[in-house]
Amino acid sequence: MGDACGIGPEIIARWWPDGRQWVVVGCPRVMARAVSWMPPDRRPTVRVLSALRDVQALAESELGVWVPPGLPDDLLDAPVGRVDERAGRAAAACIREAVRLAQVGEVAGMVTAPLHKEALAMAGEPYPGHTELLQAEGSPAGHPPAPVRMMLANDQLKTVLVTIHVSLRQAIEQVTFDSVLETLRITHRSAALWGQARPRIAVAGLNPHAGEGGLFGDEELHIIGPAIEAARREGIEAIGPLAPDTVFMRARHAPPEHPGEFDVVVAMYHDQGLIPVKYLGLDQGVNVTLGLPFVRTSPDHGTAFDLAGTGRADPSSLAAAANMARALVAGRKA
Template structure:
């Protein structure tokens, strides 16, 4: 469902109405989804399922309701931060993960959540990625190493660091972390059907450090990680200047076939700006490294248009398609 005060429910019902796959279930509050149907001008009944893997009648929106959702969510004002909305979004994520862990679903597609609403609800995680990582900890409490991949039809990017301050991100760029990111990216693309992914690794500094003139991270950490990856049989290369590597990787045939299948970027904005510049309409966020499949649209809650009927489900539909590929 995502945040019930944002466009998540609206793009969820619109995506279902266009796809209508028998494998799709919506997780959340039925009244929130009924409101979303009205907003989007869709005249569809809602079928409340007893189990997440139950079948719904044809042409009925199949909704499974977690047991501990807050009440009266559909009465919350649209486009505003609310603790109850953040709590509901988190509880839907937790319930959906448990269903996948129990073998009752093959993949999780998450609608956008609002980080301030999560914080207001007392959820001790800054976003989806960190919450999912905590839910997938092993019996000893060890967290799986996860990475964020943003992808559209023209570009794929995997991030070494995610939701941390830029000062902290630079300290996190170590040989071990960069190598781990390269290995996670390689494994994910192989699972998606690429036999030998071509991985470009971006530098951190201008001109990839210019031989140490503008920083030593490339020499001390990034280049050694690439060398170790190549010793493992991974087709990784770089470090490349960050201001040109994304253009080189962009795959827009016939005039511009990409040189690489994915770029490993060092920081959140370094990697996400070029992907989002190409358009969020078809962008998909994939969490790599989890023992389950999770995708999401490449945009946020869009509080400014929530409730107006203008939400575009294209990125949600792309996330559903990607989830099916990864879960097959």
């Protein structure tokens, strides 16, 4: 469901397809409120599920809700369009329950609506976002968290990040031989899910002009380059390090006039990789967590508090995330 005070519940309601293949993990009252903001002739009916198999008995116009443990009793009192600790607590409870359902095989994958990182922190969660929470919850009990990576993708460009939700200073420190090589391994392994058994992976440099032979920084010479060579010895088709100010244009796939040179770009830090994808448009962007034992996608936008409750939120990115989740589930089964 995402953050109850943001646009998550509303874009779910506005997008809702044939409900017999999907279930919302969330609060029925919050979902009913979101439905009430829709035109009367397009409102699905909210139904609480007592067992997941009951979703198969729903009518096409019904929206099935699975209630997770840990929802605040007064969640509906949290003001729409505002950061609220109750919404952060509910969002975390929904994620944990969705992970549990995926781990026991009750669901094939998950699509997460946007949450608010500040609300998550107010709720006492030690994780800065979805990716880190999913990494912690998705690992088997007693085992260290499995390495995961964030990918943002649309029809024209895919980027995978070496570092995620940390300060720029910390991100530079976290660009290590091991982190770059692990990112290349995860990217190569995951690409089979979307039909590319041997993807062409472009690797962006960290510094301007990819360091210009050490003139503008030596991370490319001593960290990124050696990690690429190690990946290539493992059979991974990694190319670089390449100048980050042109690599995304080279990778952009917009046929027939602009076929991409690469299938995916590995970027060193959050904004380096996400700005190019988001610039191409938020309506089709999808966030995918690579490396989890189950499929997880998300829209590439945030909670949009300024739009919450107005009836103007666009569900296009959520629809794209749902379509990609379905495709990745099919790829995992193949």
